[in-house]
Amino acid sequence: MFKPSLLPLAITAVLAASALHAEDADKKPTQLEAVTVTGSNIKTTDTEGPSPVQVISADQIKVSGKTTLPDVLRSISANTGNSVNEQLTGSFSAGTAGISLRGLGQKNTLVLVDGKRVANYATAYELQDTFVDLNALPLAAVERVEVLKDGASAVYGSDAIAGVVNIILKQNYQGAEAGVSIGGSTEGTGQTSNNFHLLLGHGDVKKDGYNVFFALDGTRGSQLNQDDVSWLRNNDFRDKPGGRLNWVPTNYYNNDPNQGFANAVGPVRRVPYGAITPGKSGDTWAYNPAPYTSLIPGVERYHAVLRATVKLTDTIDAYGEAIYSRSHAAFVFSAPLAIGSGLRAWDNANQKLVNIDTALPAGNPANPYGVPTPVNTNLWDVGQRNKRDRTIFTRFLGGVKGHIGGWDWDVSAEHSESSLKEYVTNFGNRYAFQSLLASGGYDFAANGNPAAATDALRLATTRPAVSRLTAVNATASTQLFDLPAGTVGFAAGYEFRNESINSRTSEAVLSGSELRPAIDIIRGSRDVHAGYAEFNVPILSTLEVGIAGRLDHYSDFGNAFAPKFSLRYQPLDWLLLRGSYSRGFRAPSLPEITHSTAVSYSTVVDPYDPITPGQRRGYTDVFAANPKLRPERSENYNAGFVISPGVDTSVGIDYYHIVQHGIIGPDDDATLVLRKDPRVQRDAQGRITIITNQYKNQQSLTTDGVDIDFHQALHTSRYGDFILNGNLTRLLKYSQPLVAGDAPINGAGTNIFGSLPKWRGTTGLTWSLGDFASTLTWYYVGGYKQNPENRLSAAYPESVKNWSTFDLSVAYTGIAHTTLTLAIQNLQNRRPPWDPSHTYYDITQADPRGRYAYVGVNYTF
Structure with a gap:
């Protein structure tokens, strides 16, 4: 079990290990090439800047054993909460995955590809949050991922309040590589997954004047339903604190679950009503929803990247890039449609819901009484409701960049789209229902209704949606003039983009045909113009000051200005002090x-x-x-230090404080x-x-915490090389009112505002010896207290325990051009911690797969 009190000992051990390395006095320093780091457009040779940036390389991704980009990114410690993956199937954005730095939601984390925006997902998460679907982006083509952990609105604009994730694809790849892997659960759930990738690259931009790169990867994973998992199958958690029988009462009259049908209809059993709803007596018909609950959808995804760079002159390059991805996610949406009070349809003419009378008429074959009688049941013969989402994502980018007269510049244009078609089956037809209810042509209290009646009730629909982004970007940077302490760096840029969403509903909803419709109609677009500039001013040889500002004009609400000030102070070769203050915004x-x-x-x-x-x-x-x-406004404060006694040792600690207004x-x-x-x-x-x-x-929100990053490498001639990397985040505060005007409540370490554990960490140890390399990674998610609103009885637990798991990967390279890999996730087969406010566990913090093993082979040509 992780103990925060052990942290000082861990840091001390990392620093002490550096003393084992003998310095090579004759080794000459390497001349570093200036590069652009996420968070700034000014090139620098500094490996650590004024803002904390976590870099995840392609090599680190390989040894992690992760097979998808969301799995890689969502495991970082700064992803503290309020983000979901495809486990959330009861959503308009089912089958997607996002990242939520600082627990501020996916809408406050900006995701870039090669430093530029891409289209958001076609619909909104929780009806209002737009975000980039990580499942739409390739993994095989990734060169590295840079995670900027402070606000960067002054450079990137809206959506960057919590930070920036910049996915950088391979730029000058030569050679060929192909790989496949197969995986499956070791716990008898039947879940499997297959993955492949292909990389092809030809030409060196510097030597040959061009490079062409192509990448293709794909994954196919089987569907996992709740009844596939042994400890979730029965939905009976009465042996857990605060647990109950999570079955659903059905098949009863007069809104009284004790007035049940005479016979069993559908997959139901008579169970004690008090086991489902404490305090109730008698028995009721009820069904187990586990067979109708998909925990993880069945998926099939493909990503393709084609990139070309051509040297036009010695100082000017032209480049083009195309990304195409296609994803299918299939899952069981719910049990057969429930019939009872509150059943509604959509009145499009008046833009409102209308109630549908579900009372059984006198004389109806399911009505044992002589008067109209309310009934609660399900359309059992119609069958379970299913969904299948097909998403296509594209990004086409072209640009020219170069170096002229002391200026580095880049001009580009792009168009990106995310389109969705959601297909549903076995939903309910309102008009057929009303007709059959009146005629008695469908017996709700019997099994085996006529096929004609059942088919008439079945409704299949398609819901389309598309999100588009068209943008033009221009940036330029240079060194303006010299000061006694160094040269002043300058960068400026302009951005234009048009954003639009057209998320529609089905014709069945608009016509009023669909019973119990869920609607997320969004239609709008806007233009954004932005100009920004930044300066890097050396005050002393050891002290640099950064100043940046950005002015955005949105066609739908007006202007927003975001400034940023930063300090980078390195008084000693092994010690860096840094800090920043910025103001940001998130456009509605x-x-x-x-x-x-x-x-x-x-x-x-x-x-x-x-x-x-x-x-x-x-x-x-x-x-x-x-x-x-109006836009949400924010203030970001960051302060920290990095200690690096040698190239193989570093420890960084950074404090962040974010205040949002007008959420x-x-x-x-x-x-x-x-x-x-x-x-x-x-x-x-x-x-x-x-x-x-x-x-x-509405209200304001304040959150703060501490990031701890450490790295230690140990090289031995006899026992091989050891590399230890760790990232820990301690959430100190997450405070906001429940309703505007109320006093704020601190939700850190609770699930009041979504589950926000105080501690989250990822620590990996890699050992390389000869032809073998292995990595053991420890993932820790701290426990959290229950929202008092959720505690429905004295038996209800006050808190949820932590979740600590290990992943292991082993690679063998002893065969020419070939790498064999074995990866095991959740090595100890740990179950997620019990959380009765959900169905056993919180999907934002854990998953139900248990131990999962992969074997793979990779061949380079």
Whole structure:
């Protein structure tokens, strides 16, 4: 178990190990080439700048055993919370993966490819957050990833409040390489995955005047459902603190689960009602939702990259790049459609939901009473509801760069798209339902209904969406003049981009045909013009000051200005002190500020529910955009130091403090329920049915914490080479009000604002000896306290335990041109920690796969 108190000992051990290295007095220093580092457009030879940047190289990715880009990026310690991967299947952005630096959400982390933006995913996460889907980006073509861990709005503009992830592809690759791997669960779940990649490159830009590079990779993974996992299969967690039987009552009359059907209909059993809802008595028909719950979708993804660079003159290069990816994600969306009070359809003419009467008419074959009778059941004969998402991502980039008259410059244009088609089957047809309900042509209390009636109820739809980005970028940098302490560096740039989203719904929803529709209609576009400049001023030979500023003009809300000031002080060769202050902004997303309508389904604890008070109740959320929104503003403070006694040893500690003002979001539904807000609509029984909301600039948020990075290499002639790398993040504060005007609450180490563990870390030890190289990586996710709102009984646990797992990879290179690899993830087969506020565990912090093994072969030509 990780103990924070051991951290000083770990750092001391890293520093002490450097004493084992003998310095080579005759070794001449290497002349370093100036390069551009993420966070600045001014070239430098400094390996550590005024802002902390974590670099993940292609070699590190290979030895990690990770086979997808999201798995690589989401494991870094700065990804502290509030991001999801494809485990979130009940979402408009199902099958995607994002990254959330500092726990500020995917919308506040800017993802770049080769220093330039790409299109966001075609729809929004949680109805309002636009983000780059990491699953759309290639892994095989990656040269390195640079993660800037402080705000960079002064250089990159909106979305960079929490930091920047810059994915840099191979630029001058020569040769050929091919590889395949197969993997599977060792725990009998039946889940498997297959991966391949191909790299081809020809020509050296400096020697031959050109380079052409092509990369192709693909992955196919099988679907994992909840009933595939032994310890989740029964959905019975009564042996856990605060656990219960997570089954769903169904097949009953008069809104009373004790008034069940006479016979079993569908895959149901009679179970104690109190096991599902504490405090209740009697028995009820209920079903286990595990067979209808996909934990991980079945996926098939392909990525292709084609890049060419041609030297036009000795000082000017032209380049072009095309990225194409295609992804399919298939999963079970839910059990057969539930029939009962609160069933609705969409009235497009009046832009509202309408209630559908589900009471059984007198004389209906399922009605044992002589009067119209409310019923709760499922369309069992129609079958489970399924979804399949097909996403196509493209990016076409062309540009010219060079060096003329002391200036380095780069001019480029690009167009990028993310398009989605979501196919659903076995949804419910409203008009067929109303007709069959009135005629009695479908018996809700019987199995084996006529095929004609069942087919009429089935509804298959397609939901299309597309997000587009068109941009022009121009940057230039130079050394302006000399000061006594050195040369003043300068960079400036201009950016134009057009962003648009057209996320539609199906014709079945618009016509009112689909029962219980979920809607995320977004249609809008905007133009953005930006100019920015930065200076690097040497005050002393050991002290540099950075000054940067950016002015953006958005066509939908106006202007935003972002300045940044930084210091880099290196009083000794082995000691670097650094700090920065910046102001940033996040522009309202298109779903938040343009024409949009969103209807989704959620649950809330309702103390006023007349039937199950204090228990979770499902309801419909209706959200509206707000054209009067202002951008979110932020202030970022960073301070830290790096100690590096030698090239093989370094320890860095950086403190960050971020304040956001005017955060855009809806009011907290749970608080609206407690305060009996009029936006909470109830039915004739007094049960919640709809909560309406609108996005507003609301409360502020403050978060701070500490990053700890260490590196130690030890080279021996007899025992091989050892490399230790570690990244730890300690979250100190994450504070904001639940509702605007309330006192802020610190959610660090809790799940009040999503699960935000105080500690998160990744530590890897690589050992190379002869033809063998192995890496053991330790992933640690700290525990967290439960939101008091979730604690429904005295037995409910106050906190969730930590999750500590190890990955192991071993590579053998003893065969010419060939590398054989064995990788095992979750070596100890650790289960995620028990969290009763979810179905056993929180998908943002853990996954259910258990031990997973890969074998692979890679061949270079």
